[in-house]
Amino acid sequence: MFDVRDDAGFVRFDRVQKSYDGVSLVVKDLNLDIARGEFMTMLGPSGSGKTTCLMMLAGFETATSGDILLGGKPINNIPPHKRxxxxxxxxxxxxxxMTVGENxxxxxxxxxxxxxEREAxxxxALDMVQMGAFAGRRPAQLSxxxxxxxxxxxxxxxEPELVLMDEPLGALDKNLRExxxxxxxxxxxxxxxTVVYVTHDQTEALTxxxxxxxxxxxRIQQLAPPDVLYEEPENAFVAGFIGENNTLRGRVTRIDGDICTVRLDDGGAEVQALRVNVEGEGARTTLSLRPERVRIAAPEEEVDNAFDAxxxxxxxxGDHIRVRVKVAGxxxxxxKVPNSAKGRRVSVGDALRLGWATQDCRALDPS
Known part of the structure; x- marks a missing residue:
């Protein structure tokens, strides 16, 4: 269970659980604080519990157990329109x-x-979103x-202190959404x-x-700023869900401080990796490696974790070439190869020598 506490939390979920049938929990022991003025995104696949959390905060769903507090005051029993x-x-x-202005x-x-005061x-509010000239139109007349x-x-x-957004850009085309x-x-x-935002779009969350x-x-698998979430995933689910990610599977054969040696399942080759979330020697692990951290090396160049591909x-x-290779099973x-005039050009069928730094390869749980 992920548990994060902050005494200054403006929004607080305290041991919150939610079940619709009295048996299965869709939200499990949620402890989460959101600071005043923070833009917090709840990100995850369908059925992960993120929208249910937002609806409980809004008052449209009731927590099965636990407390939800706003500004230090419990709001479980306060109806939505009074929050x-x-x-x-x-x-x-x-x-x-209604017209836009009436809405x-x-x-x-x-x-x-x-x-x-209403008119002012x-x-x-309309000027804030560059829609001041549209007050007299009806919604059907708008894009x-x-x-x-x-x-x-x-x-x-x-002028609320808290705004909740539930997949607000999901119906828009890509350019407009961005x-x-x-x-x-x-x-x-x-x-x-303070904004609490729900989405399944990882790019939207990171942006x-x-x-x-x-x-x-x-459950919350990891809570972090976007750059930490991408660069330092704490488990295999987060590594695979956030951004593009290469995975290699094997067994830990040696641990030396923060570094571990992993023998891969295919062929028995060994990889040096940063020990992040492994139980110990002999344990199964999933190695996580971002595509942009992999280098195409010259034949004579010394690199960590060198592999033929x-x-x-x-x-x-456009700005890069996405190269899919066969390596280590x-x-x-x-x-990802930058699209530079000085960059090495590759073709389908080429044999390459790849390498990556030990610190860029994270040894995570075997899931």
Whole structure:
């Protein structure tokens, strides 16, 4: 179980569990603190528990056990509309019979705000997302990206301290989705509002977040800033879920401080790796290695962990070439070669000599 504590946590999940049938837990003993002003992303595959956590925080689901606190106060028994939380959904959830301005004014009217103050806040919120000229239109007259901007501004219009976002960009095309990622991040930085964001898109999580909580099987597998999550995965699930990753499997034959020697299953070759999450000598392990950390070495060059490989496929991706090779029994081993005029050109069928630094190869659990 992953357990993280911070006495200054603005949002706190304290031993929270959730079951829909009274038997199976979809969220298991969740302990998590989110600091005020932080952009926290809950990332994971379908069924991992991330959306259930968000819905419990919003008040649309009830925790089976444990406490959820906001600003130090338990909110388990407070209905959603009294929690003062902004919410952005993937399907926008705009009222189709209202204009854009009326959609934004609605949460202010519910809070008993006067007309002049409502108008000022609606204008400010629309200007924030560059939609000030669209106040008189109805949602059906807007594109998907414009509707999402309106949904975002409606969540912010009453100036909540906490905003929850559930896969808000999932319905947008790639270019618009990427642009909206930066816009949401910039709005967060300007306002200082706390954001809890749910997605299954790893690139989205890495781009936007201060911290990312990676969920699987109802638990947080790792909680860290994006760069740490990518560069220093703590287990095989995180290594495989975040970014592209090469894996080699074998058994630990020797441990020397932070370094271990692993005999690979195929052919018995040995690899030196950083010991991260292995039980001890004789234990099974999965080696994790990012494609960009693998080098194509000259025949006479001295490199760590040198292996002979054969090129099986080349994919041109603009700034780099994705080279799939067969090495050490792995037919899906990937090397990323920068697309430089000075870089070595390779062709399908070429024999290569690969190498990588011991510190870049992480020995993890055998899962």
């Amino acid at each position: 003062g939380i902004g919410m952005v959904f993937q399907n926008y959830a705009l009222f189709p019979h 934004l004014a609605f949460p202010l009217e519910v809070r008993g705000m006067g007309k002049s 806040k609606v204008k400010r 998907g990206g414009q509707q999402q901007r309106i949904a975002l501004s409606r969540a912010l219009v009453f 642009r909206m990622q930066y816009e949401i991040k910039h709005i967060h930085e300007n306002l200082g509002v 936007m977040s201060d911290k990312v909580a990676v969920f699987d099987d109802g 054969k090129v099986a496929e080349l994919i041109y991706l 792995n037919d899906e081993f990937i090397v």
